[in-house]
Amino acid sequence: MTARSYDAQSLKTAIAESAGLVDAALDAMLPQPSGRQARVQEAMRYAIQAGGKRLRPFLVLQSARLFGVPDARALCVGAAIEALHTYSLVHDDLPCMDDDDLRRGRPTTHIAFDEMTAVLAGDALLTIAFEFLAGAQTHANAEVRSALVLRLAQASGHVGMIGGQIIDMLADESFGIADVIGLQGKKTGQLFQFSCEAGPILGEASAEDRARLKAYAEEMGVVFQITDDLLDVTSTAEKTGKAVGKDAEMGKQTLVTLLGIEGARAEALRRAQAAVDALGPHAARAPQLAALPFYLLDRDS
Amino acid sequence: MTARSYDAQSLKTAIAESAGLVDAALDAMLPQPSGRQARVQEAMRYAIQAGGKRLRPFLVLQSARLFGVPDARALCVGAAIEALHTYSLVHDDLPCMDDDDLRRGRPTTHIAFDEMTAVLAGDALLTIAFEFLAGAQTHANAEVRSALVLRLAQASGHVGMIGGQIIDMLADESFGIADVIGLQGKKTGQLFQFSCEAGPILGEASAEDRARLKAYAEEMGVVFQITDDLLDVTSTAEKTGKAVGKDAEMGKQTLVTLLGIEGARAEALRRAQAAVDALGPHAARAPQLAALPFYLLDRDS
Numbered sequence: 001m002t003a004r005s006y007d008a009q010s011l012k013t014a015i016a017e018s019a020g021l022v023d024a025a026l027d028a029m030l031p032q033p034s035g036r037q038a039r040v041q042e043a044m045r046y047a048i049q050a051g052g053k054r055l056r057p058f059l060v061l062q063s064a065r066l067f068g069v070p071d072a073r074a075l076c077v078g079a080a081i082e083a084l085h086t087y088s089l090v091h092d093d094l095p096c097m098d099d100d101d102l103r104r105g106r107p108t109t110h111i112a113f114d115e116m117t118a119v120l121a122g123d124a125l126l127t128i129a130f131e132f133l134a135g136a137q138t139h140a141n142a143e144v145r146s147a148l149v150l151r152l153a154q155a156s157g158h159v160g161m162i163g164g165q166i167i168d169m170l171a172d173e174s175f176g177i178a179d180v181i182g183l184q185g186k187k188t189g190q191l192f193q194f195s196c197e198a199g200p201i202l203g204e205a206s207a208e209d210r211a212r213l214k215a216y217a218e219e220m221g222v223v224f225q226i227t228d229d230l231l232d233v234t235s236t237a238e239k240t241g242k243a244v245g246k247d248a249e250m251g252k253q254t255l256v257t258l259l260g261i262e263g264a265r266a267e268a269l270r271r272a273q274a275a276v277d278a279l280g281p282h283a284a285r286a287p288q289l290a291a292l293p294f295y296l297l298d299r300d301s
Numbered sequence: 302m303t304a305r306s307y308d309a310q311s312l313k314t315a316i317a318e319s320a321g322l323v324d325a326a327l328d329a330m331l332p333q334p335s336g337r338q339a340r341v342q343e344a345m346r347y348a349i350q351a352g353g354k355r356l357r358p359f360l361v362l363q364s365a366r367l368f369g370v371p372d373a374r375a376l377c378v379g380a381a382i383e384a385l386h387t388y389s390l391v392h393d394d395l396p397c398m399d400d401d402d403l404r405r406g407r408p409t410t411h412i413a414f415d416e417m418t419a420v421l422a423g424d425a426l427l428t429i430a431f432e433f434l435a436g437a438q439t440h441a442n443a444e445v446r447s448a449l450v451l452r453l454a455q456a457s458g459h460v461g462m463i464g465g466q467i468i469d470m471l472a473d474e475s476f477g478i479a480d481v482i483g484l485q486g487k488k489t490g491q492l493f494q495f496s497c498e499a500g501p502i503l504g505e506a507s508a509e510d511r512a513r514l515k516a517y518a519e520e521m522g523v524v525f526q527i528t529d530d531l532l533d534v535t536s537t538a539e540k541t542g543k544a545v546g547k548d549a550e551m552g553k554q555t556l557v558t559l560l561g562i563e564g565a566r567a568e569a570l571r572r573a574q575a576a577v578d579a580l581g582p583h584a585a586r587a588p589q590l591a592a593l594p595f596y597l598l599d600r601d602s
Contacts, residue, residue, distance in 0.1 A: 152431075
């Protein structure tokens, strides 16, 4: 099996354009630091401004366009998912969790501010994600807004992302392939699923279409995680902007430690194809979504 | 000015009955620990089961009944506000914040479990609060569910409760009466306001009625805070189940340090009367809400 050909430059441009739109939306929607609570608002902005590819909002925008949803509405959801993702990074970096001093080449929030401010800024980013979703500008139909709130709360809660995080913290060397896929499906997969389902939810599409985008996200999420774990083994801190080699150091099982580098790459390629297949009739109308899993296979940061 | 007479026994019974309903709702709505994420679900339940008077859900139930809202719907909101309040206690107790080992006579969550689990259990309680509000069982009208999500996110976010928390952590001896009222209005007042506004929101009542309940909550919140600060000075750890005398020890300004014990009591009494006045025509139909501020004045725990 060889990697499918795709237009890497076109996808890179689309991701960058999307990130620009998302950054502008976040800048407009996040509070300007003011008054005595300015410190926590500054920390919220500091954490968000670490940047990154804004992959989750990209998925929201692309899946929304597939169902005719205006960017202005999708960006509200994109801002929400990025705020929520950022809170998870701020809390994961805390000394009582991963204890990371560096993220994307910058001091983490509890280093740049302090631990108390990082806990509160994370709490505030989590909270504002739901404020963004429930706001009237997200959709005229309150059923849609409520559905988004409910879906994000489930995806990010005790059986979703937070569940995955605690399993990850307690994981040991006995974890096999199914265990690792299960934990990563919660820890990182659920937010990808929310991002891809946001399009059909916003577009009030059929349950069948929603299931297609969810299945795409499930496969794409595994590709993302495998390539992330490959980078931990093969890349440098300079390129990824964070500490590498941590998985091995902590004795953490990943699909790379379990399948080997080549085996993991082959699995990722198989999953990338499965992601495109899951899109069904939409694959041809969503070239960026179809290209993304293969692009992830080639990434070096 | 002397304290208004009220039926203390009837109010005590009503609070206890409400707490029973809320505890049953929380037990049914919170996840049963299962699977590999059981630890975080156990910590969520542990934190909630610390108990207390369940004052915020009591306000939700009472304000909801005033507008003909069935208890079953109000209890969904009551469970949400209690989950959110509990998350704030779990995070406030962390070593990087108040560093408390004891709450309501039991080890705090990070002592009973560990710091990582406490951070995640707090995050999960915050998240599930929005899941509860957005669920179909909260109200048939999605506009109502969205309005509750939006209001709770604002009340508990960077300009609400979290804003109040950071101001409190940074407060110094220069704080005057207006500063203290402002910070406490955010830190504890906003959740009381949400709880009292929940009734008219659920009942789709007029903006005027919503404003009345909000004004009641503002005044009642100050009474609560003054009596809480009085207890810190006058009570014992045995009665309150938490460390006392902490305000003085930390050089923290409160209305008690600023006005003296008698001055603070007089202010609380004035506010209690203002709370009842704010209810306007509803005061007679809501005897428990009308009695509550005076009951708080008499509390010893």
